[in-house]
Amino acid sequence: MATPKSEWPGFGDVPEDAELALSRSESQELARWVWQDGESRDGERLSVHYYANSLHYGTAVFEGIRCYPTERGPALVRPRDHIDRMLSSARLYGMRVPYGADELVRAAIEITRRNGVDHAYLRPIAWFGYGPIDLKPKQVCPVQVLIAVRRLGTYLGEGALRNGIKVLTSSWRRLHHTMLPVMAKASGHYANSVLAAHEALDRGYDDALLLNADGTVSGVTGGNVFFVRAGRLHTNDESSSIVPGITRDCILTLxxxxDIEVVIRGFTREELLRADEVFLTGTAAEVTPVRELDGVEFPTGKRTFGALFQRAYLRAVTGKNPDFVDWLTPVT
Ligand SMILES: Cc1ncc(COP(=O)(O)O)c(C=O)c1O
Structure with missing residues (x-):
């Protein structure tokens, strides 16, 4: 049986960090200033046209970027990667965003600083604005962009990070990459996630797992899935119709x-049910252990890979690991 090469349990050089376990606010209060179409504006006075084409046809493209407090002040996690992904999502929808990546990253930094937040979540979003009834918005509708900021400590609650969540396999299948460009984060794709999340909620679960039409696992409603089996870390890739997460990439880098062996390939629900551990990753969800999938329980807590990755990830994004400071862009 393969085991991680570093001493178990613990990555050896990833210290326990009491601070990471401190309670973070669960408030999602909106910050006052929003960057829209080149200017910082008071969010109370913003309006989006009720006949914005994207509102009707689900073609807005967006991102979620985390801001964490660090010793050197608040910092954004991999903002350039997020903005690049948003611009590539926009391109797939024929949307010409009238700002470049550098300008948008600068805007994200400035609006975060202006709002004076530390634990926060940024939502850059681009959409086809007001125009006629038309399914070719790229010809006729202006492209608008905003970056909103809200406070965000934990997303699924402190309990979720520590104790894990209960996940239900949804009866809805994940949209296939031959139907829509699912690697793009486009608002319409999330109708699939909302249906699955509602189903989980109605059955008393915290989140839903979406399978592909062939029965392999895609992901959860807003995150990627990892499992551990015999000391090896497993996850799938874009051939499983996932959004290849930036957090996923951080976990693979960690x-x-x-020196932990990683296996990247499609896998089934059955393999997941037989795993030693399961955890989920995403900008909002960070690294969240799964304590139950469809009634099958998994270990969570300090002596798990999930907890070690969670700790290593949270240390990195809060600037406590000099090896990964290049993930961080300070806002001050
Ligand atoms: C469907 C889906 N998969 C995966 C992810 C994880 O992506 P990231 O880690 O870049 O936030 C997200 C979150 O944005 C998502 O919505």
């Missing part, structure tokens, strides 16, 4: 840095 695994590599700690």
């Amino acid at each position: 695994a590599h840095a700690h």
